[in-house]
Amino acid sequence: MIVNEQVAIDHGLKKDEYAKICELLKRTPNITELGIFSAMWNEHCSYKSSRLHLKKLPTKGKKVIQGPGENAGVIDIEDNDAIVFKIESHNHPSFIEPYQGAATGVGGIMRDVFTMGARPIANLNSIHFGSPQHKKTKNLLRGVVHGIGGYGNCMGVPTIAGQTSFDSSYNGNILVNAMTLGLVKKDKIFYSKAAGLNKPVIYVGSKTGRDGIHGASMASASFDEKIEEKKPTVQVGDPFTEKLLLEACLELMAGDSIIAIQDMGAAGLTSSSIEMASKGNLGIEINLNKVPCREAKMTPYEIMLSESQERMLIVLENGKEDHAKKIFDKWNLDFAVIGKTTKSKKIELYFDEEKVADIPVNTLVENSPMYDRKWKKAKLPKKNRIKKEDIKHLKIIDVLKKILANPNVCSKEWIWQQYDHTVMGDTIQKPGGDAGVVRVHGTDKAVAASVDSSAVYCWAHPLTGGKQVVCESFRNLISVGAKPIAITNCLNFGSPENEENMGEFVECVQGIGEASEYLKFPVVSGNVSFYNQTKEQGIKPTPAIGGVGLIKHYKNMITMDFKEVDNLVLVIGKTEGHIDQSLFARNILDEKNGPPPEVNLFNEKNNGETLLKLIDNKLIKSSHDVSLGGIITAVAKMCIKGNKGINIKKPKYLINEIEYLFAEDQGRYIIEINNKDFKKVADILNKNAVHFDELGKINENELYINDKTKVTIDELSTSNKSWLTNYMSK
Amino acid sequence: MKSSVITFPGSNCDRDMDVALKKFGFKNKMVWHADAELPKSDLVVLPGGFSYGDYLRCGSMASKSKIMQSVINFANSGGMVMGICNGFQILVETGLVPGVLLRNKYLEFICKNVFVKINDKKNKYFKNVNSEVLEFHIAHNEGNYFCTNDQLKEIEDNNQIAINYCDENGKIEDQFNPNGSIKNIAGIFNKEKNVLGMMPHPERMIDKSLSGEDGSLFFINLINNLK
Numbered sequence: 012m013i014v015n016e017q018v019a020i021d022h023g024l025k026k027d028e029y030a031k032i033c034e035l036l037k038r039t040p041n042i043t044e045l046g047i048f049s050a051m052w053n054e055h056c057s058y059k060s061s062r063l064h065l066k067k068l069p070t071k072g073k074k075v076i077q078g079p080g081e082n083a084g085v086i087d088i089e090d091n092d093a094i095v096f097k098i099e100s101h102n103h104p105s106f107i108e109p110y111q112g113a114a115t116g117v118g119g120i121m122r123d124v125f126t127m128g129a130r131p132i133a134n135l136n137s138i139h140f141g142s143p144q145h146k147k148t149k150n151l152l153r154g155v156v157h158g159i160g161g162y163g164n165c166m167g168v169p170t171i172a173g174q175t176s177f178d179s180s181y182n183g184n185i186l187v188n189a190m191t192l193g194l195v196k197k198d199k200i201f202y203s204k205a206a207g208l209n210k211p212v213i214y215v216g217s218k219t220g221r222d223g224i225h226g227a228s229m230a231s232a233s234f235d236e237k238i239e240e241k242k243p244t245v246q247v248g249d250p251f252t253e254k255l256l257l258e259a260c261l262e263l264m265a266g267d268s269i270i271a272i273q274d275m276g277a278a279g280l281t282s283s284s285i286e287m288a289s290k291g292n293l294g295i296e297i298n299l300n301k302v303p304c305r306e307a308k309m310t311p312y313e314i315m316l317s318e319s320q321e322r323m324l325i326v327l328e329n330g331k332e333d334h335a336k337k338i339f340d341k342w343n344l345d346f347a348v349i350g351k352t353t354k355s356k357k358i359e360l361y362f363d364e365e366k367v368a369d370i371p372v373n374t375l376v377e378n379s380p381m382y383d384r385k386w387k388k389a390k391l392p393k394k395n396r397i398k399k400e401d402i403k404h405l406k407i408i409d410v411l412k413k414i415l416a417n418p419n420v421c422s423k424e425w426i427w428q429q430y431d432h433t434v435m436g437d438t439i440q441k442p443g444g445d446a447g448v449v450r451v452h453g454t455d456k457a458v459a460a461s462v463d464s465s466a467v468y469c470w471a472h473p474l475t476g477g478k479q480v481v482c483e484s485f486r487n488l489i490s491v492g493a494k495p496i497a498i499t500n501c502l503n504f505g506s507p508e509n510e511e512n513m514g515e516f517v518e519c520v521q522g523i524g525e526a527s528e529y530l531k532f533p534v535v536s537g538n539v540s541f542y543n544q545t546k547e548q549g550i551k552p553t554p555a556i557g558g559v560g561l562i563k564h565y566k567n568m569i570t571m572d573f574k575e576v577d578n579l580v581l582v583i584g585k586t587e588g589h590i591d592q593s594l595f596a597r598n599i600l601d602e603k604n605g606p607p608p609e610v611n612l613f614n615e616k617n618n619g620e621t622l623l624k625l626i627d628n629k630l631i632k633s634s635h636d637v638s639l640g641g642i643i644t645a646v647a648k649m650c651i652k653g654n655k656g657i658n659i660k661k662p663k664y665l666i667n668e669i670e671y672l673f674a675e676d677q678g679r680y681i682i683e684i685n686n687k688d689f690k691k692v693a694d695i696l697n698k699n700a701v702h703f704d705e706l707g708k709i710n711e712n713e714l715y716i717n718d719k720t721k722v723t724i725d726e727l728s729t730s731n732k733s734w735l736t737n738y739m740s741k
Numbered sequence: 742m743k744s745s746v747i748t749f750p751g752s753n754c755d756r757d758m759d760v761a762l763k764k765f766g767f768k769n770k771m772v773w774h775a776d777a778e779l780p781k782s783d784l785v786v787l788p789g790g791f792s793y794g795d796y797l798r799c800g801s802m803a804s805k806s807k808i809m810q811s812v813i814n815f816a817n818s819g820g821m822v823m824g825i826c827n828g829f830q831i832l833v834e835t836g837l838v839p840g841v842l843l844r845n846k847y848l849e850f851i852c853k854n855v856f857v858k859i860n861d862k863k864n865k866y867f868k869n870v871n872s873e874v875l876e877f878h879i880a881h882n883e884g885n886y887f888c889t890n891d892q893l894k895e896i897e898d899n900n901q902i903a904i905n906y907c908d909e910n911g912k913i914e915d916q917f918n919p920n921g922s923i924k925n926i927a928g929i930f931n932k933e934k935n936v937l938g939m940m941p942h943p944e945r946m947i948d949k950s951l952s953g954e955d956g957s958l959f960f961i962n963l964i965n966n967l968k
């Protein structure tokens with residue numbers, strides 16, 4: 012095939028990008044080379060629109076062993092233990108083929124983690140669907156949940172937490188973000204930097220097929236009516252092979268044979284070989300005839316661009332080939348020496364004894380395009396004033412029941428019961444709480460993880476929204492008694508070529524950066540997913556934040572279920588009555604405008620750290636952060652979980668009852684304490700200048716508000732638990 | 742007491758079982774599926790997981806592994822063999838216990854705590870368990886036990902049902918059946934009751950901080966019965 016500008020454009024490259032390729036090579040690329048450039052230079056692999064802004068994120072900290080730039084981030088959890096973690100998107104493939112898209116998303120992120128030598132110990136996910144009424148939603152949800160379960164369950168890694176939301180902006184582009192945590196010894200971490208000359212380059216895992224060719228390019232474009240034609244670009248997952256690959260890699264990693272290792276993810280053999288060469292400042296020579304292929308007559312172009320799953324590329328020490336081969340043979344996996352490292356600093360590919368590609372590595376990596384896209388700053392919307400006549404007819408209990416049954420608040424048990432969340436025998440906090448918690452196997456330590464996003468807040472004001480998501484993650488970890496350590500982010504946005512979408516990205520990233528800097532909660536890994544849109548309609552900006560924290564002794568973990576009758580319930584943090592963009596405003600008043608709740612980073616940090624002090628002093632029986640639906644929703648969930656009631660008394664504030672109970676002000680937690688500890692708790696809170704309200708006392712099984720209205724917890728529980736099950740069984 | 746846990750390609754509860762057995766005093770060895778000989782054992786466990794990816798029919802390929810001939814011989818000579826979840830599926834494929842395991846009635850993987858009622862205590866697995874009802878944990882996609890009417894009659898005549906799904910008070914009713922299995926069967930024995938296959942995972946219930954502690958009851962009792 013003759014390469015020209017049109018062929019390059021068909022590969023998703025821009026005219027000037029093609030010109031730059033010809034200039035860098037000082038000639039016209041052949042088709043294989045063009046394929047390689049298009050795979051490396053697309054948005055998904057090159058971060059060309061986002062790099063400039065991502066640089067501003069804080070990525071360092073005392074506990075950070077490895078920040079962004081590797082397969083995943085690594086943090087120190089003491090005693091020579093480290094946690095490797097990352098979140099990644101698989102949005103586009105999941106919309107085209109939900110089961111395989113979601114399954115391979117989970118498979119891909121687990122590979123990123125065990126590539127670094129870590130055994131995966133927990134999976135999480137953040138999934139977002141269109142309106143429940145939209146005709147595709149139900150099938151997409153079912154397919155995605157089956158896919159996540161199908162892969163994670165087979166791997167034997169527990170899925171311990173997640174987040175699911177519904178919003179019409181995802182009607183034409185759902186989001187599937189998968190996160191994995193792995194455990195590794197600090198001195199046994201593996202990296203992707205090749206080193207040394209004439210070292211054997213090894214291919215292991217599944218055979219290469221024609222699936223997923225140009226998957227990364229597909230993920231860098233918007234959807235249109237021809238979306239069905241893109242099915243062949245979706246990869247097909249084989250969790251069984253990945254389980255074998257995991258065990259085989261960990262077995263090989265126990266020795267000292269590996270110099271560098273990299274999984275073949277987006278852009279397959281192309282990006283894995285180039286990344287290893289680039290990081291090691293070396294060249295790599297590959298004989299493509301040696302690559303194990305699933306189908307006959309695959310061309311160099313297809314072999315280089317296939318995104319077949321469950322494959323790894325390894326640079327071995329000389330002389331270790333037989334030892335390594337034995338391990339992969341034992342696990343029935345393909346093993347082939349396909350090339351070697353060279354000093355050429357070029358990627359040189361041979362096929363049928365002919366050189367089919369010859370590209371300097373730096374042209375693909377350092378010289379890849381970087382854009383300073385135009386973006387529009389968002390204005391802070393004006394506050395709405397709630398009119399008395401709009402709310403006076405509302406009955407609080409009815410509103411509460413409605414909110415508990417709202418698709419974005421209701422119990423997601425239907426989903427997480429389909430995920431094995433207890434395999435590995437260390438899950439001490441299951442899905443449905445503020446964060447999932449797993450013990451560090453064989454120790455007293457435990458790791459907490461949660462994943463959060465607040466698209467509505469980000470849409471209303473990206474800067475505030477970006478900050479808020481980080482704070483929410485911080486709060487969720489603190490609620491279970493964990494000290495927050497670091498985050499990973501998955502930045503899901505519309506087209507970077509649209510100034511408003513790009514503005515949302517820039518300002519969300521700025522917000523994330525400010526909050527994570529202030530809270531000393533650095534970003535250690537992440538992923539950007541642009542072009543989440545169908546035709547001109549972009550999704551609401553949805554940065555998802557995966558937070559990880561440490562609990563020094565697992566017995567000090569806190570859960571959110573109310574524990575004991577007569578215990579006192581307090582609200583930590585001040586309630587100002589911010590209703591705009593709350594679930595109450597959007598769904599009960601049908602008011603979609605206004606600013607999101609303000610984020611006060613000082614209060615977030617101070618309130619959170621003070622609560623951790625209370626937990627360390629063993630003064631907290633249960634705790635839960637206040638988020639969607641305000642104080643009353645948080646309290647109702649604690650009642651439902653613990654099967655206990657509460658007598659709520661609104662403090663004598665200037666704001667009215669509705670504002671107090673449904674506002675979504677930030678930086679707040681609900682805590683349960685023993686009566687006799689009240690003075691101690693109040694002293695610590697006062698000493699740290701943390702505002703708190705006494706909310707009420709726990710009772711057997713009813714929720715009272717100011718002694719006037721009441722409802723049984725059974726009734727609330729039914730509202731909360733039935734929506735999703737009913738929806739899926741219709 | 743010596744135990745052996747077999748690891749098949751795709752087993753993923755083998756480590757959990759190893760941890761549990763050791764916790765309660767077994768000297769446990771991990772045995773690779775391609776080995777020919779079983780080490781000397783008082784108990785052999787086929788663990789949960791997705792042996793061979795469950796790609797053909799759950800358990801069918803593993804039942805033909807090299808080690809399985811030794812396991813079958815061991816069982817036929819009266820040795821204690823326990824199959825949990827995928828291990829149960831492997832046991833039915835070998836024919837050591839009767840019946841088959843179909844896909845769950847609602848076609849979904851299910852992971853949750855359940856109650857089971859002990860049907861028979863005249864065996865080394867449940868003898869002396871100080872409770873009629875245990876809270877166990879299930880995590881499976883194919884746990885819907887099925888057999889022919891003739892087989893069922895034989896199973897019942899020989900009292901081969903080990904445990905049935907029930908509520909916390911031991912009531913065995915349809916509404917407490919998580920997967921549609923016939924007669925709420927959660928686990929069955931061979932005729933001689935030295936082979937037990939069951940869907941629930943006692944190894945996930947060995948610590949107050951996990952899903953519960955009834956698994957501890959089960960293992961403590963089991964090792965005492967074997968002494």
